[in-house]
Amino acid sequence: MKIVDLRSDTVTKPSPEMWEYIKSMGNSRLGDDVMGEDPTVNELEEKAARLIGKEAALFVTSGTQGNLVSLLSQTKPGDEILLEELSHIFLNEVGSAARIGGLMIRTYPSVRGVPSFEYLQSLIRDREEIHEPPSTLLCTENTHNYHGGAIVELDALKKMRDFTNKNDLKFHLDGARLFNAAVGLNVPVTEITKHANSVMFCLSKGLSCPVGSMVAGSKEFISKARRFRKMLGGGMRQAGIIAAFGLIALEPKWINRLADDHKNAKILSQGIENLKLRIKVHPTDTNIVIVELLEKVRILKIITALNKAGILAFNISKEKIRFVTHYGINTDDIDYSIEQIGLILKKVL
């Protein structure tokens, strides 16, 4: 049976070019990275820092670890941080900011990742008031996963930056899908990252590496982040064997390939829209398509029927199904998915 796995871009496997590079590596390309001696990791960190336009970068095990070391490095226990209410850090990182960082979390609503600045201002604590915790950090997510891969555009990022400057906050960017935003906007990635003090982006999503994420920022920030990574058990030894995938992933050709995923996602969302059913297809900026059911039906019934037809997808709430395009998904897969989704939705709606 044909299987089209649209659950996440994390299911991707490495490209042939990545395997070729790994096979060509010898032991001379490896060393103990905790001692700073792995040449491949060092090269990846330098390449990432250059690309993102920051002084330094750090290879971390996952996006979750990258976000956490970023928060720990820029706050103190007892500080309050501002997170978007549907952000991955708030919803899906096991409350690590509170549990490990001792941070108070305040959430803000948004329109596809963009906050109301008036509302955001109302959340800022009075630093002179001894009863209140200090607000010290604002986070944004770009692209925004639960808002359907929405791109937070450059003018909104600039306003967020101005807001953090005005209120003496640090600004962290969860850019798990940062390059989807850059490719979607057709701008150099630095146009996005220049606004943030710290940036996390994932190698293991649309860039299709098997493991790893990068954190980038000032040298001072990265030296703190390196200590926190160690504290969290993320100091790896001959890590070049996994970092090597990232060297290929950060080549322009591989980054620009994300445009194919965006094109496929557009075809998928248009195809589902054309079914003219009682559903809302959310705007599709990048590689994520969110379909919201406008009738009360058991969503798990639909997910199960889709799975049986070979279309794998997740529901992200009781009403919303998420489809994610990625490396390995082609236009035939998309056509097949539209056909099967149509057959199943027509039966239940």
Ligand SMILES: Cc1ncc(COP(=O)(O)O)c(C=O)c1O
């Ligand atoms: C927006 C966002 N941030 C962070 C993460 C965490 O990445 P990881 O799964 O590598 O821990 C994810 C993972 O899906 C994500 O979507």
